Amino acid sequence: MNNSNVTQKMLEIGRKRPSLQYVKTSLLAGTGGGLAILILALLEGWLSSPFLMAPFGASCVILFALPDSPLAQPRNVIGGHLISSLVGLTISSCVGVHVWSLALAVGLSIVFMQWTRTIHPPAGADPLLIMMTGAPWTYLLFPVGIGAVVLVLAAWTYHRTQGNQYPKHWFTS
Template sequence: MYQRLITSRHFVPLLAGFGAMLCITALSSLGSAVQSSVWLMAPFGATMVILFGLPESPLAQPRNIIVGHLLTTAIGLSVATLVGVTPWTLGLAVGLAVSLMMLTNTTHPPAGANPLVVMLAGEHWDFLLMPVAAGAILIVVFGVLYHRVISGKQYPKRWF
């Protein structure tokens, strides 16, 4: 009966939303618990859609989530540091991010927004570690635990 319930057409979307809610709540709570610590950024919300809604997708695998977020954030920070922030460099950074994710087989669509986030917000290199690296790793760990314990789906399909 439980297996039939968790695979029903109406239950699966609710279960995915529940996982996303728990993960973002946990990251947000960490930020509140550790003063002046940020564990969230907007693209993580889009990562929730892929990780909890489509966990079998290649785009949801740990390599794609972690490396995709790190690579694109580093590109945004590099472009901003080297040539500044202009309409042209915003486009350049996103274009480079898309190309490098595809070339390295680490495509994760939500990470495509990271260059814009860091460049428009004027973030610095410490942003790469917190919230990007720490948050992406915790998201993957949360996803593994959630899918193994609650959703019953096999996640990940591959690590790296």
């Protein structure tokens, strides 16, 4: 396919009108994700402890737009964030922050998430965030652990109010 055909296809896709159901589903997913982040931000303000981190925005996309995905299940969201953050903190503490150690931390996070069947793509950013900001070990609890649990509970509550079955399973794979 040449470039003009690709461009033409992209323009055609942009002209198709989405169904009303698709628009409704998209708006509801966006509302759910926004509310989940709002909850974390309010908790952060009220309790003066960190609850927010950038990868949680990506987690919300999966939790609210793709709740049936294996990647959206509590085991994956909570486990993926905890494992990847633990890897980032460990590598940072043991060898410091270098180009190679950043790469090693992300690579090991992927390996450990696969081994534990807790793959959650947004968690792959956790080691980078932790190492590049010099986050302390307490970061594993606040915001990572507690924040991931709050997101899962927010998704559970939200999907229940919408009449959806979430999660498909809690901690089994």
